Amino acid sequence: MAITKNTMVSLTYDLKIEGANGELIEQATAEKPLTFVYGAGLMLPKFEALIEGLEQGNDFNINLPCEDAYGQVDENAIVDLPKHLFMVEGKFDEEIIKVGNIVPMMSAGGQRMNGLVLEITEEHVKMDFNHPLAGEDLFFSGKVLEVRDATDEEIAATLQSGCGCDSGGCGCEETSCETEGANGGGCGCGC
Structure with a gap:
C-alpha cells in the first residue's frame, strides 16, 4: 500500500541539520517509530509531499531548505x-x-x-519565539516501516487534537525533541 491521504504511516528517520553529514538532532527508531495519519497536517507540508506514494520498505532521503521547513529567523x-x-x-x-x-x-x-x-x-x-530550527536546512533519512488504512477513530482523534507543525510545535506533547518524534506526537516536522 502506498502513502496517501488518511493512511496510517510508521517510519524511522534521522534528522540532521546542514545536510547528510550534519549534526543529528532527532531520531525515530524501529523500536519507537514516528506514527501519524498522513494528510492530517501533522508534518511539514513539503515533508508530506515528498513521502507521498512511498510504500512499506522504501527508504527516503529528503533535503528541506529552511524556506520549506521553518523559514528564516524572524x-x-x-x-x-x-x-x-x-x-x-x-x-x-x-x-x-x-x-x-x-x-x-x-x-x-x-x-x-x-x-x-x-x-x-x-x-x-x-x-x-522563533522555532528552534528557523533558519536551518533539514535533512531526513529514513525508512517506511508500515502503511495501512487509518481507522475512523484514528482520523477523528487526529482532527480533534489541533496539533501539528502549524500549531507552533510538533504535536501537543510537551516533550523534548529527543522523544517527540519517537512517541508518535508528530515530528518529521523537526522539533
Whole structure:
C-alpha cells in the first residue's frame, strides 16, 4: 500500500541539520517509530509531499531548505518583555527564567508558544519565539516501516487534537525533541 491521504504511516528517520553529514538532532527508531495519519497536517507540508506514494520498505532521503521547513529567523519574533510578567508571589522566578531556558508562554490571543530566554536585564527579559530550527536546512533519512488504512477513530482523534507543525510545535506533547518524534506526537516536522 502506498502513502496517501488518511493512511496510517510508521517510519524511522534521522534528522540532521546542514545536510547528510550534519549534526543529528532527532531520531525515530524501529523500536519507537514516528506514527501519524498522513494528510492530517501533522508534518511539514513539503515533508508530506515528498513521502507521498512511498510504500512499506522504501527508504527516503529528503533535503528541506529552511524556506520549506521553518523559514528564516524572524527578527520580529525576538522581543523584550517586561520583567514583571515573570513574577511569582511578588518575586522574579530565577529558577525558570534564566538565559538558555525555553519557557512555555501564551500569547494575548491564547496561542501556546515556547520562548528561548536570551537575556535578562533589570527591567526586561529578551525572548526569542522563533522555532528552534528557523533558519536551518533539514535533512531526513529514513525508512517506511508500515502503511495501512487509518481507522475512523484514528482520523477523528487526529482532527480533534489541533496539533501539528502549524500549531507552533510538533504535536501537543510537551516533550523534548529527543522523544517527540519517537512517541508518535508528530515530528518529521523537526522539533
